[in-house]
Amino acid sequence: MSVPEKIKYLIIGNSAGGIGAAEAIREVDKKGTINVISDEPYPAYSRPLISDYLAGDYTVEKMLYRPVDFYEKNSIKTILGDKVIQLDTEKHTVKLESIKPLTYQKLLLATGGSPIIPRIEGNGLQGVFTFNKLDDARSIDEFLNRYTKKIRAVVIGGGLIGASVTEALLKREVKVTIVEMKDRILNTILDEETSAMEAEALVECGVEIITDHTAVSINSYFPGEVSGISLDDGRSIPCDMVVIAVGVQPRLDFIKNSGIKVNRGVIVDRQMQTSVADVYACGDVAEAFDFIYRENRLTPIWPNAYAGGRTAGRNMAGIPDKYPGGTAMNAVKYFGVKIVSAGLVVPPDESYETLREVHDHIYRKIILRDGKLAGMVFAGDIEKSGIVYNLMKDGTDVSSFKEAIISDDFGLTSLPDDIRQAKLATPPDKYISVVTSIEEPEEIVVEE
């Protein structure tokens, strides 16, 4: 009997986190076997671009997150279109739906998130969609292609996913109504002012926004087909399709019964290791360190998945590395309104200080806690927002220049000398003096 070969690095998930880990591993270990498993049949693609795909602006080829030869060049074996059904951490094996079990030395869980489906009547009808992956965009695309008449859609949930599907549907000339449970759209990533800006832009494009209400049922007139939805106040809205976009949850399927410690997501330490040896986790499935909340939290965003994946990958390859921590962080550009936010967007209590600057189409808000930045929302001009974000990430005390941060001419020159020079890595004097001594003889030559 042949002993199955142990895969050195087994990665479950082929998106930002999985790729981040694979790239970090290859930087330090050129040879160790890497296998990547995904139930999606595609090479890694940029998930945020499914909106552009549905809008008709992008092809799958253009959505690829890495060049076509990425896997081959990095000797990464892919198992695509197959699903993990069981994990045995003691035996270090992973059972799949259609191929023989795999044995690993180090395992990464980068399974991502799955859409939350509220338990409402009619959620299984044809014409009810979610919008989290490429196949979702494809299904909606196929649905729209079947009709020549003007389609009406209801999007349940006014968060990031709701807004991006709305933007795509509008480009496909679909009439969209957004139903948001809270009092404003994009309420977790934007503050009141900026979410009003987005709402205004949406309404201008003909979107109807219903806030403070939930959908209680999806109705059907012709069997199997959507005819409308009913709201909690008894109102009904006729429509031909529904997109459920109320949020994502960690995809814990086979993880739940594996003995790995799970809260809302898989709990990881600063090395991105789970409670079980040799098993790591990152991305939307993991609860990793948030440097604003100073605790482990779900922050299901792309850049944090990649960064966490890198940390996991390095540790898996035996290079000790600590996850610097991430926080909620988003850049949105729906309907041409450019907004970035990070950390807190609304101060949780009176102990926080808020500074704000508003004029024309410029909006800057920072939230401070004990003199340090705890949150930011910038709209309009976002080019220099990174300077602010990094002050927040570094935990810099900004009390001596907090007013400058929200001013129009804020920049590197607004920072105290020591902070600025460290950022710019200004060359030490000795280098500059070396340069000067090289220059001097040449000056004399010029004078001749």
Place this chain on the structure above:
Amino acid sequence: MVCGNRLPHYFLQEGSMKRVYVNEDVCMGCHLCEIYCQLKHAKSKDLIKAFKKESPRPLPRLRVEEKGVLSLSSRCQHCDDAPCVQACLTGTLTRDPVSRLVTADSERCIGCGTCMLVCPLGALRMDTEHKKMVKCDLCQDEEIPVCVANCPNEALLYMEVPNGNDKLEKKELTQTQ
């Protein structure tokens, strides 16, 4: 280590990482670096045409900042472990394995601004006309980046990253301060 437009190019080892550093003590805020950068990235390589005829006017890949007597010009430092590369949603930003430069494939850029939110220097610019990010490419077809070559006061230094390592460099820096 090199400076100004008299570059002893032989001084540099092949494959070593070079950066543009600013000596803010001698920067006068003349904006010539910006102008030459704009010209370098303009369609027409003629100053008057680039500034008066080209629409949109070419964007500089660097930024000159002034406050009182302090002025400096900043651009992408092609960081090790570049946060923009890590944060990029689409794979637009990558590190070139050979040149070590952080390069942008503008075809893939959707102008979302995530890179701008994570850049510690605020060094990336938004081309609002094309809805894409633009950044410093260190003028790959030039011996020295044009901003450095045309700095009249040698405020810009094009030199090897000391020890080729960010962390060591910062340590060294604090030691000399």
